[in-house]
Amino acid sequence: MASLQPDQNSRPPANAYEDMITTLLPALDPDLETEEQTSQTWHIEDWKKLEKKLYWPTFQCGGSTWRVLMYPSGNNVDFVSLYLEAGPKEEKEQDDWYACAEFAVVLWNPSQPSKYVSHVAKHRFNAAEKDWGFTRFCSLKTLFEAAAGDHDLPLLENREARITAYVRVVKDPTGVLWDNFLNYNSKKSTGMVGIRNQGATGYLNVILQALYWITAVRKAVYKIPTRENAMTDVAWALQRLFYSLQTSDTFATTQELTKAFGWGSFELFEQQDVVEMLQILLAQLETRTQGTPVEALLPDLFMGRQRSFRSGINFDHESSRTEQFSLLSLNIHGHRTLQESLADYVKVETWNGGEQLEVGAKHEPRDVRLGTIFETFAPILPLQLKRFQYDMSKNAMVKYDEYLEFPEELDVSPYLATDIDRSESWTYVLYGVVAHSGGIAGGQYNAFLRPAHGGQFYKFDDDRVTKATFREAVYNNYGTEDGKPSMNPTAYLLIYIRKSRLDHLLGNVTAADVPEHIVRELANEKALRADRIREEERKRLNVEINLISNETFQHHRGLDLASTVSTDLSAPKVYNIPSPTTLAEFTMKIASEKGFQIGRTRFWFMVNRQNKTIRPDYPLEDHTETFDQIAKKWRVNDRKIRLWVEVMEPGKSIWPASDEILLFLKHYDGQREEMKGVCHIYANKNSKASDLFARIIQIMSWPSSTQIILFEEIKPGMTSMLDPSQTLHGLELQNGDIIRLQKSAESLFS
Numbered sequence: 001m002a003s004l005q006p007d008q009n010s011r012p013p014a015n016a017y018e019d020m021i022t023t024l025l026p027a028l029d030p031d032l033e034t035e036e037q038t039s040q041t042w043h044i045e046d047w048k049k050l051e052k053k054l055y056w057p058t059f060q061c062g063g064s065t066w067r068v069l070m071y072p073s074g075n076n077v078d079f080v081s082l083y084l085e086a087g088p089k090e091e092k093e094q095d096d097w098y099a100c101a102e103f104a105v106v107l108w109n110p111s112q113p114s115k116y117v118s119h120v121a122k123h124r125f126n127a128a129e130k131d132w133g134f135t136r137f138c139s140l141k142t143l144f145e146a147a148a149g150d151h152d153l154p155l156l157e158n159r160e161a162r163i164t165a166y167v168r169v170v171k172d173p174t175g176v177l178w179d180n181f182l183n184y185n186s187k188k189s190t191g192m193v194g195i196r197n198q199g200a201t202g203y204l205n206v207i208l209q210a211l212y213w214i215t216a217v218r219k220a221v222y223k224i225p226t227r228e229n230a231m232t233d234v235a236w237a238l239q240r241l242f243y244s245l246q247t248s249d250t251f252a253t254t255q256e257l258t259k260a261f262g263w264g265s266f267e268l269f270e271q272q273d274v275v276e277m278l279q280i281l282l283a284q285l286e287t288r289t290q291g292t293p294v295e296a297l298l299p300d301l302f303m304g305r306q307r308s309f310r311s312g313i314n315f316d317h318e319s320s321r322t323e324q325f326s327l328l329s330l331n332i333h334g335h336r337t338l339q340e341s342l343a344d345y346v347k348v349e350t351w352n353g354g355e356q357l358e359v360g361a362k363h364e365p366r367d368v369r370l371g372t373i374f375e376t377f378a379p380i381l382p383l384q385l386k387r388f389q390y391d392m393s394k395n396a397m398v399k400y401d402e403y404l405e406f407p408e409e410l411d412v413s414p415y416l417a418t419d420i421d422r423s424e425s426w427t428y429v430l431y432g433v434v435a436h437s438g439g440i441a442g443g444q445y446n447a448f449l450r451p452a453h454g455g456q457f458y459k460f461d462d463d464r465v466t467k468a469t470f471r472e473a474v475y476n477n478y479g480t481e482d483g484k485p486s487m488n489p490t491a492y493l494l495i496y497i498r499k500s501r502l503d504h505l506l507g508n509v510t511a512a513d514v515p516e517h518i519v520r521e522l523a524n525e526k527a528l529r530a531d532r533i534r535e536e537e538r539k540r541l542n543v544e545i546n547l548i549s550n551e552t553f554q555h556h557r558g559l560d561l562a563s564t565v566s567t568d569l570s571a572p573k574v575y576n577i578p579s580p581t582t583l584a585e586f587t588m589k590i591a592s593e594k595g596f597q598i599g600r601t602r603f604w605f606m607v608n609r610q611n612k613t614i615r616p617d618y619p620l621e622d623h624t625e626t627f628d629q630i631a632k633k634w635r636v637n638d639r640k641i642r643l644w645v646e647v648m649e650p651g652k653s654i655w656p657a658s659d660e661i662l663l664f665l666k667h668y669d670g671q672r673e674e675m676k677g678v679c680h681i682y683a684n685k686n687s688k689a690s691d692l693f694a695r696i697i698q699i700m701s702w703p704s705s706t707q708i709i710l711f712e713e714i715k716p717g718m719t720s721m722l723d724p725s726q727t728l729h730g731l732e733l734q735n736g737d738i739i740r741l742q743k744s745a746e747s748l749f750s
Contacts, residue, residue: 014108014116014164017041021166024104024120028170031469032177036062037168043110047072047143047159055085062169064099065089069131070163078140080107083133084165086125098126100177104166107138111160112153122170124178174467186465187249194463195245196253199268202462204254206447207278209460210432210495212245213451214380216505219513220297224289228517234260234281235288239518246509247522251463271442274434275327275384275493282326301505302326302382305375307417313350313367322375329384338383338406338494346372346415373417379505381412381428381496388440399440401490402483406430408474410496428496429453435477435489446489448473453502543579543627544640546572547590548606550647553664553677559716560614560738561644561664561677570677572642579628579639583620586627596647604662605634606642606736611715615736616644616662619655646680656682661728662735666713667700668742675740683728690724696741707744712737 012019017039028034038061044050050072058067065087075081082105088097101123108116123132143156155161170177175189187193195205211217221238230236237257244252258268282302289295309320330341348371391398413426433448447460448468457473459466477491497505511519548562556562556570563570577586583603591598604616620630620643631639656662665678679699683692693708700706710722712733719740722731733739 013113014106014118014162015110015113017164020106020164021104021168024106024118024166025102025168028102031173031471033171033173035169035171037166039164039166040068041162041164042068044161044163045159047156047161056163056165060089061167062099062101063089064097064125064169066165066167068105068163068165069133074140075135077135079136080138080140080143081133081135082107082119082137082163083131084121084123084167085131087130095127098124098172100124100170100172102168102170105133105137106164106166107155108162108164109153109155109157109160110162111157115153115155117155122178124180128183129180173469174472176466181464184464184466186251186463190458190465190467192458192465193245193248194251194460194465195241196251197462198254198258199265200271201254201258201268203272203274203277203445204258205462206434206445206460207274207281208241208254208257209245209447210278210434210449211281212242213449214301214431214497214505215507215509216301217298217380218242218509220294220301221285222513222515222518223294223297224285225292225294226515226517228521231256232260232262233288234284236260238285239515240522243514243518243522246514273388274436274445275329275382278382278493279327299324300378301380302378304378304381306372307375308372309370310351311369313369315366317366317368326378327382327384329386332385332387332402332404333389333400335404338404338410341385341404342412342415346374374412374415375417375420377412377416377426377428377498379498379501381498383494383496385492385494387436387490387492397440399436399485400483401480401486401488403479403481404491405478406433406474406491406494409499425500427499429499429502430474430494431497432493432495433473433477433491434493434495436492437487437489439485439487445492448477451506453499453506538576539639541579542576542639543581543631543636545575545577545586545627546640546642547575548572548642548644549594550677550679554679556677557675559713561616577627579631580626582624582626583630584623587623590645594645596645600648600650602646602648604644604646604736605630606644613715614642615738617736619646657684659684659686661685661733661737663728663733664736664738665696665699666738666740668740670742670745678741685729685733686727688725688727689722689731692739693724700741702743707746709742709744711740711742713740 010023012023014020021037021039025037038059040056040059042056050070052071052073054070054072056068056070058065060066067085069083069085071081073080084101084103084105086099086101102120103122104118104120106116106118117138119134119137121132121134123129125132138155142154144154146154176184195208197205211221221235221242224235224239226233226236226239234257237260241252241254241257261267282298285298286295289298303324303326305322305324307320307322309318311318328345330338331344332341335341335344348369350367351370352365352367385404387400388397389400390396408430410428410430411426412428413422416422416426431450435446435448437444437446448457449460450457450473457468457470459468459472477489479490480486480488552570552572553561555568558570562572565571566574575586575589587598587601587603590596591601603620605618605620606614607617608614625633627641630636631641660682662680663683664680666675667678668675681692681695681699689710692710696702696708697704697706710724711719712722712731713719722739
């Protein structure tokens with residue numbers, strides 16, 4: 001966050017240090033307080049003798065150590081580059097250390113102090129961002145030249161200059177001042193966690209947090225009878241969500257709750273009104289608890305009573321109707337304070353001719369008084385400020401951002417009927433402010449809540465929770481003085497709670513308050529997640545080898561070289577091995593396990609062909625390679641490597657001639673209608689297919705007169721008869737191909 005130098009006409013000379021710091025670093029926001037401020041100046045005698053990169057001497061301010069980092073010829077740009085660097089006094093404080101500072105750096109001409117360049121910034125310095133400043137502080141071209149039309153001296157005269165750094169360290173009231181939140185942890189910083197937004201569900205998140213932190217509400221929700229895994233039960237989903245907020249180290253989600261609502265993608269991405277959401281949720285819970293032992297718990301917390309009345313003027317007539325309410329909607333237009341809005345709500349109006357009075361056979365109009373008075377307020381009092389209303393002149397809904405003050409403590413006794421008991425105080429304290437920023441078509445909701453009476457306000461912004469100042473939570477949400485539309489937040493929903501009931505409303509929640517099956521369910525799910533994480537970590541550190549041998553192939557009755565059913569004898573054998581294992585080490589393991597000679601054992605890497613078959617493609621030759629290197633080399637993203645192990649026959653070279661190809665033979669028994677793997681062979685690619693007949697007869701122990709038909713197994717559902725007169729190369733056979741062999745009909749029945 002940086003700004004340029006002050007206006008040329010109003011700025012003081014660079015050597016007027018007190019005036020400079022006042023000009024460059026003006027008064028702080030009322031929420032902020034200066035911890036310490038200072039200035040330091042350094043003299044440059046010969047600019048040309050400066051090193052390419054240099055640090056000016058360190059100084060102390062606000063409990064931290066500071067110094068200016070300078071690149072006189074630029075940090076890879078044609079500008080002087082200047083930065084402020086900070087650090088803790090003690091190296092051991094490095095991890096948690098931070099400092100919030102406003103600062104200015106000034107480069108000036110000591111002979112003419114009115115000639116200078118200055119830049120201003122503010123930053124949260126920490127171990128990850130220990131320096132901040134200006135890569136393009138001042139163009140190198142202008143250092144030794146006066147500006148065009150400027151008859152004064154240049155910025156550098158006789159290669160001399162001075163640098164002044166002004167530093168103001170600011171106290172951090174919330175722990176997140178000027179934070180970029182890259183590594184922010186809500187639980188670590190506040191002891192609270194947020195709720196992940198599912199799309200456009202910020203309005204739901206603030207309501208859930210507001211209800212959750214009133215512990216009497218949380219306990220009431222926990223008391224609702226629910227059963228395990230009741231996916232469509234809103235109460236069950238809310239209990240799980242509340243317990244997640246209570247125990248999670250990261251954030252909670254509303255997926256189960258919105259699923260219980262029956263919401264789909266459309267509802268998740270549709271912006272809704274936060275007040276309507278509160279009323280819907282309370283109504284659903286009220287319906288859910290009807291007929292249960294706890295059906296009165298939530299109404300006792302939220303339900304007040306108001307009496308609407310009408311009385312005759314100069315004639316005897318009076319009627320009234322009492323009804324319950326869980327929320328009040330208050331007009332703000334034309335009012336400055338919340339008390340004025342409440343007074344307007346209970347204002348008695350005169351309705352001229354509002355009553356037809358029967359006089360003999362006639363009905364004569366008479367004047368009546370109309371009004372509303374409160375019989376009781378619930379312990380929890382949500383107040384909607386009617387900022388969204390229909391404007392007849394515009395024929396549209398509009399948002400009113402006009403100013404309305406609301407107090408930290410609210411006495412509601414003036415709005416009660418005169419016959420209501422006042423032995424218990426009717427003073428309410430501000431618990432929460434739900435603010436809306438943006439226009440009528442959308443915007444964002446944030447909640448400022450105070451879980452402890454008189455304590456810290458916290459800002460709930462989806463999955464992020466931060467401390468908030470009283471000004472940020474209250475004063476900054478009053479609205480605009482001129483009433484003009486603003487993108488700044490304005491209070492839309494206020495939540496007050498009765499002061500005399502604070503111990504009950506904001507008391508402690510114990511483990512005994514939580515349903516046992518909710519604790520058990522989430523504990524089991526947490527354990528399963530931990531197992532999955534461990535398994536994923538194991539997979540990340542290991543590779544899975546699916547090993548096929550000739551024994552595997554000989555048990556196989558289907559396509560390719562092995563079965564996909566893990567329980568079959570023809571399935572690959574699976575090995576999970578540490579990824580740093582070398583091919584040589586794995587060779588020793590397999591040779592020892594199967595009784596192979598190490599020097600005659602080699603492995604072929606198997607690939608997925610485009611025709612959806614899996615075949616050996618090339619032998620692994622470098623025994624020093626690790627399986628991690630092999631996986632990366634051949635882009636095995638799932639860390640599952642398929643290998644075929646070959647044991648060379650005695651007397652034969654382990655590395656066949658370059659003109660030989662590896663082929664696999666399968667036998668199809670026409671009488672039994674059965675196929676199985678036989679073995680592998682090497683054949684010269686320039687030999688004819690008919691040259692294989694003699695070898696096959698020997699392998700199968702058939703009579704020398706046996707006539708043979710050969711097919712290539714190409715892909716699922718496709719084979720191709722091989723022309724015996726063609727060469728293997730001409731038939732386009734390659735390493736890993738499978739040849740199916742069978743007796744001709746004549747040989748089969750001879």
